[in-house]
Amino acid sequence: MxxxxxxxxxxxxxxxxxxxxxxxxxxxxxxxxxxxxxxxxxxxxxxxxxxxxxxxxxxxxxxxxxxxxxxxxxxxxxxxxxxxxxxxxxxxxxxxxxxxxESPAPDLSHLDMTRYVGPHERDYAWTDDHGWDKSADRSVDWEVGLTPTAFLFGPRRARDDKSDFLWWAECTACGYVKISRAGQRAWCPKFDDLSLEELERRFGPLYPCFGHRTPRILAAYEAARSARFEHGESGA
Incomplete structure (x- = not known):
């Protein structure tokens, strides 16, 4: 065959x-x-x-x-x-x-800004298998071993097409869901009337919070994997 x-x-x-x-x-x-x-x-x-x-x-x-x-x-x-x-x-x-x-990475909510961003500028190298990879001497520790999940294309053409850690994430402050880089909510439209200072005062420097492994997101993965379609519709 x-x-x-x-x-x-x-x-x-x-x-x-x-x-x-x-x-x-x-x-x-x-x-x-x-x-x-x-x-x-x-x-x-x-x-x-x-x-x-x-x-x-x-x-x-x-x-x-x-x-x-x-x-x-x-x-x-x-x-x-x-x-x-x-x-x-x-x-x-x-x-x-x-x-x-499935959730693409472990829970990262314990990381502070330095451990999340890393001490150096990121340096990416193109690979045929995964789109890009990190240079060994510049990787942020938590990114080692992870692979990109998606490409993002905007209305205006970018110089390069790069895959990235684009993960489904939930704003842990209000429940808003989107696809976000590394599951980091970072900015939420529900709080766009707040200043940077106010956001950091309420939620910390990685405002509002990491949200790629919230109970709601994990339950959605489980519902999707366990759905049965043999009889047409699925109750998830």
């Missing part, structure tokens, strides 16, 4: 027919977190080729909607170019996510 003879099984969930069970599980994940989404809502021609993006996620916040493209493995250059073209053409930022349906 060759690889071309293997196809993902289509999965039905909430009235949608997903092209793969992995996509359906990410839909369960977002439902558990109360995030509104549309699946394959609109097709586009990107550089003259048809493209039907997976999810348009519509959180209720000032940052607006974002595209979420799900891949089961590290994306190819062609897949990256396609999603970059989608972001530039629609004016909506896009995540190309290939991370697993």
């Amino acid at each position: 060759t690889a071309k003879n293997i196809q993902p099984i289509e999965t039905r969930y909430k009235g949608y027919r997903f092209r793969s069970r992995l996509e359906a599980r990410w839909a369960v994940f977002m439902d558990h977190l109360g995030l509104a989404w549309d699946y394959e809502s609109q097709g586009y021609l990107v550089d003259g080729k048809p493209y039907l993006p997976d999810f348009l996620v519509r959180p209720d916040d000032k940052e607006g909607a974002f595209w979420l493209e799900i891949k089961g493995s590290f994306p190819t250059e062609e897949e990256r170019l396609k999603v970059r073209g989608l972001a530039e053409g629609t004016g909506i930022r896009a995540f190309l996510y290939s991370g697993k349906l």
Whole structure:
């Protein structure tokens, strides 16, 4: 049997027919977190080729909607170019996510600013396997052994396409959910009327808090992994 003879099984969930069970599980994940989404809502021609993006996620916040493209493995250059073209053409930022349906790292809430940021400027080196890697003499200790989870493409073309530690995270001060670098909430639209000084007074220098392993986020991963679709709909 060759690889071309293997196809993902289509999965039905909430009235949608997903092209793969992995996509359906990410839909369960977002439902558990109360995030509104549309699946394959609109097709586009990107550089003259048809493209039907997976999810348009519509959180209720000032940052607006974002595209979420799900891949089961590290994306190819062609897949990256396609999603970059989608972001530039629609004016909506896009995540190309290939991370697993699990928390990507241990709890980091005990770190202070120095241990989180590190003493030196970061120095990244491109690798074919994971997009980038850290130089051994510059890595922050907690990042050693971790691999990137996603690409982020903005409406304006960046000079380089770099994968990153883009993790689902929750603001532990208000419960707002987004995809954030290294799970660090760092800034929340619910507190944009507060000064930096006030934010640090209330929540500390890493305001509001690390949130990639909150009970709610972990429960969403568990709900997505344990969802059963054999009879059509899933109660998660």
